[in-house]
Amino acid sequence: xxxxxxDTLSYSCELIQPSLRSALERLDPxxxxxxxxxxxxxxxxxxxxxxxxxxxxGVLALxxxxxAGAPVEVGLSAATAVELVHNFSLLxxxxxxxxxxxxxxxxxxxxxxxxxxILAGDALLGLADEVLAEAPSxxxxxxxxxxxxxxxxxxxxxxxxxxxxxxxxxxxxxxxQMAADKTAALLSCAASIGAVLADGPADLALKLAQFGEHLxxxxxxxxxxxxxxxxxxxxxxxxxxxxxxxxxxxPVVAALTSSTAAGERLAALYLTDAQLTEAxxxxxxxxxxLAGGRAWAESTADAxxxxxxxxxxxxxxxxxxxxxxxxxxxxxxxxxx
Amino acid sequence: xxxxxxDTLSYSCELIQPSLRSALERLDPxxxxxxxxxxxxxxxxxxxxxxxxxxxxGVLALxxxxxAGAPVEVGLSAATAVELVHNFSLLxxxxxxxxxxxxxxxxxxxxxxxxxxILAGDALLGLADEVLAEAPSxxxxxxxxxxxxxxxxxxxxxxxxxxxxxxxxxxxxxxxQMAADKTAALLSCAASIGAVLADGPADLALKLAQFGEHLxxxxxxxxxxxxxxxxxxxxxxxxxxxxxxxxxxxPVVAALTSSTAAGERLAALYLTDAQLTEAxxxxxxxxxxLAGGRAWAESTADAxxxxxxxxxxxxxxxxxxxxxxxxxxxxxxxxxx
Numbered sequence: 001x002x003x004x005x006x007d008t009l010s011y012s013c014e015l016i017q018p019s020l021r022s023a024l025e026r027l028d029p030x031x032x033x034x035x036x037x038x039x040x041x042x043x044x045x046x047x048x049x050x051x052x053x054x055x056x057x058g059v060l061a062l063x064x065x066x067x068a069g070a071p072v073e074v075g076l077s078a079a080t081a082v083e084l085v086h087n088f089s090l091l092x093x094x095x096x097x098x099x100x101x102x103x104x105x106x107x108x109x110x111x112x113x114x115x116x117x118i119l120a121g122d123a124l125l126g127l128a129d130e131v132l133a134e135a136p137s138x139x140x141x142x143x144x145x146x147x148x149x150x151x152x153x154x155x156x157x158x159x160x161x162x163x164x165x166x167x168x169x170x171x172x173x174x175x176x177q178m179a180a181d182k183t184a185a186l187l188s189c190a191a192s193i194g195a196v197l198a199d200g201p202a203d204l205a206l207k208l209a210q211f212g213e214h215l216x217x218x219x220x221x222x223x224x225x226x227x228x229x230x231x232x233x234x235x236x237x238x239x240x241x242x243x244x245x246x247x248x249x250x251p252v253v254a255a256l257t258s259s260t261a262a263g264e265r266l267a268a269l270y271l272t273d274a275q276l277t278e279a280x281x282x283x284x285x286x287x288x289x290l291a292g293g294r295a296w297a298e299s300t301a302d303a304x305x306x307x308x309x310x311x312x313x314x315x316x317x318x319x320x321x322x323x324x325x326x327x328x329x330x331x332x333x334x335x336x337x
Numbered sequence: 338x339x340x341x342x343x344d345t346l347s348y349s350c351e352l353i354q355p356s357l358r359s360a361l362e363r364l365d366p367x368x369x370x371x372x373x374x375x376x377x378x379x380x381x382x383x384x385x386x387x388x389x390x391x392x393x394x395g396v397l398a399l400x401x402x403x404x405a406g407a408p409v410e411v412g413l414s415a416a417t418a419v420e421l422v423h424n425f426s427l428l429x430x431x432x433x434x435x436x437x438x439x440x441x442x443x444x445x446x447x448x449x450x451x452x453x454x455i456l457a458g459d460a461l462l463g464l465a466d467e468v469l470a471e472a473p474s475x476x477x478x479x480x481x482x483x484x485x486x487x488x489x490x491x492x493x494x495x496x497x498x499x500x501x502x503x504x505x506x507x508x509x510x511x512x513x514q515m516a517a518d519k520t521a522a523l524l525s526c527a528a529s530i531g532a533v534l535a536d537g538p539a540d541l542a543l544k545l546a547q548f549g550e551h552l553x554x555x556x557x558x559x560x561x562x563x564x565x566x567x568x569x570x571x572x573x574x575x576x577x578x579x580x581x582x583x584x585x586x587x588p589v590v591a592a593l594t595s596s597t598a599a600g601e602r603l604a605a606l607y608l609t610d611a612q613l614t615e616a617x618x619x620x621x622x623x624x625x626x627l628a629g630g631r632a633w634a635e636s637t638a639d640a641x642x643x644x645x646x647x648x649x650x651x652x653x654x655x656x657x658x659x660x661x662x663x664x665x666x667x668x669x670x671x672x673x674x
Contacts, residue, residue: 028493096452115433115499118455123492129466130485133478141470141477148467155460156365162452
């Protein structure tokens with residue numbers, strides 16, 4: 001057992017948050033105010049607040065540079081860029097999904113209006129490539145192209161998610177593809193872009209990308225479980241929020257397509273136009289569990305996590321970094337308790 | 338008088354439109370459908386249509402490479418990227434501004450919904466830097482940074498425009514700054530980014546950027562005049578649309594801040610919460626004219642165009658390209674009749 005060299009999430013406070021603040025300095029004051037509110041740098045009146053979000057994607061990008069033998073700092077522009085893209089997507093998705101709460105606070109569109117949330121997201125997306133284009137690295141253009149490819153999948157995943165709302169026949173395979181695009185694509189990019197920027201070997205970058213892809217699917221499965229059974233203290237969202245919004249999340253689709261009596265009762269409840277009552281919400285959660293949706297999501301997450309961990313077990317990655325990646329993966333997929 | 342070497346707008350059909358189509362090929366089919374509808378490549382059912390938009394920004398980028406002594410093709414990725422950014426902003430602005438018609442067709446949000454318009458815009462913005470990052474040019478990172486800086490101004494300009502809606506005290510200087518950010522920034526980038534990608538001299542790139550900045554302000558002034566007095570056949574929008582939406586466009590703000598009796602009557606009419614009747618719309622247009630708003634906009638546009646043309650009169654730009662730029666500038670600022 002190798003002792004991890006650092007508390008990896010402290011990278012987020014010490015390196016990534018200051019770099020994000022510095023990137024925001026470039027923005028027009030009005031746009032900056034919206035973006036900094038979203039990131040938790042200040043509250044809606046501009047008074048200092050505390051940054052929310054775990055910055056996991058950014059930390060992965062730093063570790064990715066380190067895995068390629070470079071100092072973590074070499075991955076800092078990549079870390080900043082993936083965090084900017086992640087937060088761009090949160091700003092736009094919260095608006096599209098009508099989510100009024102994020103990280104225990106009202107979302108930007110709920111406070112400032114929808115046009116403001118669109119522009120704040122646009123600004124963060126625009127900043128991401130600018131930061132990467134300034135990286136003192138011969139491979140920065142390749143890093144920009146990797147990030148663009150994952151941003152494209154992220155957008156396709158969100159469009160699929162929107163389309164699922166009005167469809168009654170979503171298959172589990174479509175739902176897994178949507179989750180891979182919406183969540184795993186950016187985690188895959190985060191886990192490999194630091195190695196790209198550090199000009200690491202292509203096979204290492206590809207292995208790290210696969211690690212991130214599996215980790216992303218594991219993460220989304222557990223996030224969907226928490227979206228039903230998580231406590232508001234942990235998730236920062238209202239209880240049963242995914243069921244309330246009738247989201248076709250992974251455990252729900254697994255239950256709906258389970259060919260069980262519970263799955264059929266869930267479909268009857270879920271696929272009506274009416275808003276569910278509190279009692280019906282509790283019943284729906286029980287039906288997802290009875291139909292095997294929860295157990296399937298948890299065991300699939302375990303399998304995805306195992307596949308991810310196998311990829312970083314090779315000798316190619318220095319053991320200290322591999323251990324940091326392993327701990328981060330276990331924490332992110334909610335398997336650390 | 339130098340004879341122009343080519344019909345510059347044919348560049349748009351022959352080079353830029355195919356390059357945009359090719360960029361769209363990378364997108365997920367669902368997202369591509371939305372983007373191609375917006376660009377006029379197909380109608381809402383996917384049947385072939387004809388591309389709309391004059392592609393002026395793209396043509397400027399091609400001429401910009403040519404001005405630096407390179408073949409126009411060297412500017413093609415830059416041309417594609419600025420057209421992608423321009424269309425990203427149209428997709429998002431139409432949604433924010435509630436505009437249901439663009440280029441004689443219903444806008445994407447009006448046909449497909451607001452979430453779809455947000456995602457289509459995001460996708461085009463993401464593609465822009467990817468295309469630039471692939472350019473076979475040593476200066477592509479600098480081109481990406483120039484484009485990012487102008488995209489940031491574009492976003493700041495749109496935010497200012499949104500803020501103006503609920504303000505009664507917008508000054509003409511604020512309004513000119515908004516127009517410079519919202520419109521001139523990207524035209525300035527378009528006019529210089531080809532020279533950047535062609536690794537042209539810095540002073541030439543800067544001169545072309547200034548040319549584009551002046552041209553952009555001239556264009557916005559005339560576009561605002563057309564937004565009041567233009568015919569629907571020319572503008573592709575309903576008659577008097579800017580007054581109907583009570584936009585604080587440049588001629589309107591010039592009239593409102595004119596300290597004339599007509600300006601005061603306009604303020605009384607314009608700054609109420611009620612929707613204007615057809616008769617009131619006609620009256621408002623007359624008041625903008627009476628208060629000198631139209632004459633000011635037209636003479637300021639002439640002055641900006643003259644400043645723009647002066648910048649490309651130097652010996653540094655080959656005379657054939659200078660003539661192409663001159664003709665394009667005159668056409669764009671509506672001074673070709």
